[in-house]
Amino acid sequence: GESVGLHLPTLSVQEGDNSIINCAYSNSASDYFIWYKQESGKGPQFIIDIRSNMDKRQGQRVTVLLNKTVKHLSLQIAATQPGDSAVYFCADIGGGADGLTFGKGTHLIIQP
Amino acid sequence: KAGVTQTPRYLIKTRGQQVTLSCSPISGHRSVSWYQQTPGQGLQFLFEYFSETQRNKGNFPGRFSGRQFSNSRSEMNVSTLELGDSALYLCASSLGATGAGNEKLFFGSGTQLSVL
Numbered sequence: 347g348e349s350v351g352l353h354l355p356t357l358s359v360q361e362g363d364n365s366i367i368n369c370a371y372s373n374s375a376s377d378y379f380i381w382y383k384q385e386s387g388k389g390p391q392f393i394i395d396i397r398s399n400m401d402k403r404q405g406q407r408v409t410v411l412l413n414k415t416v417k418h419l420s421l422q423i424a425a426t427q428p429g430d431s432a433v434y435f436c437a438d439i440g441g442g443a444d445g446l447t448f449g450k451g452t453h454l455i456i457q458p
Numbered sequence: 459k460a461g462v463t464q465t466p467r468y469l470i471k472t473r474g475q476q477v478t479l480s481c482s483p484i485s486g487h488r489s490v491s492w493y494q495q496t497p498g499q500g501l502q503f504l505f506e507y508f509s510e511t512q513r514n515k516g517n518f519p520g521r522f523s524g525r526q527f528s529n530s531r532s533e534m535n536v537s538t539l540e541l542g543d544s545a546l547y548l549c550a551s552s553l554g555a556t557g558a559g560n561e562k563l564f565f566g567s568g569t570q571l572s573v574l
Contacts, residue, residue, distance in 0.1 A: 380561070380562065380563075389550075389566050390550075392564065395561075439561055444506075444514040444515065445493075446563065447503070
């Protein structure tokens with residue numbers, strides 16, 4: 347089946363800078379997208395979600411952008427902190443799919 | 459409210475054995491999904507249960523099975539273990555079944571299974 351993928355396996359940013367993590371999806375029937383953060387030894391933790399009838403959604407220090415034209419999803423983290431260091435996964439579901447389809451993940455590394 | 463609880467946290471088995479993993483969802487959540495996570499394949503969907511019925515199943519062999527009880531607690535079983543079954547098995551719960559507008563999954567910390 348079609349899958350959700352991330353552009354980069356690793357992203358290194360300076361503390362205090364903004365981070366942008368990208369994700370491309372291929373399932374045109376996807377109607378719900380979600381970002382998770384996974385720290386070492388823990389399960390994925392919900393960050394933010396967005397439905398296909400929206401193109402932007404904001405949370406606390408995070409923003410998700412959805413571009414349905416090019417099937418692209420991004421997660422923006424403002425003023426990155428050491429605690430943001432983790433692996434970030436995008437996932438999608440839609441069209442009667444069998445559960446969430448996860449991307450491979452981007453490891454966000456925070457440089458002091 | 460307590461989160462998703464998975465037991466045991468770690469498990470070591472040998473090839474050919476079978477294993478049962480347990481998951482208690484967040485109180486009030488009726489849907490439980492299971493995922494396998496490996497470094498090579500990432501997170502892969504195993505199956506979803508809602509109201510004691512399996513709704514969806516991923517692309518895994520029949521050795522992988524599960525069930526859900528009337529209190530929404532779930533178990534998954536893997537029979538005739540293979541070395542490749544070594545993985546982190548994650549359970550997630552949600553208020554409703556996927557596709558019903560309640561897809562936000564809350565994950566447990568997982569059970570790390572090692573097959574020797």
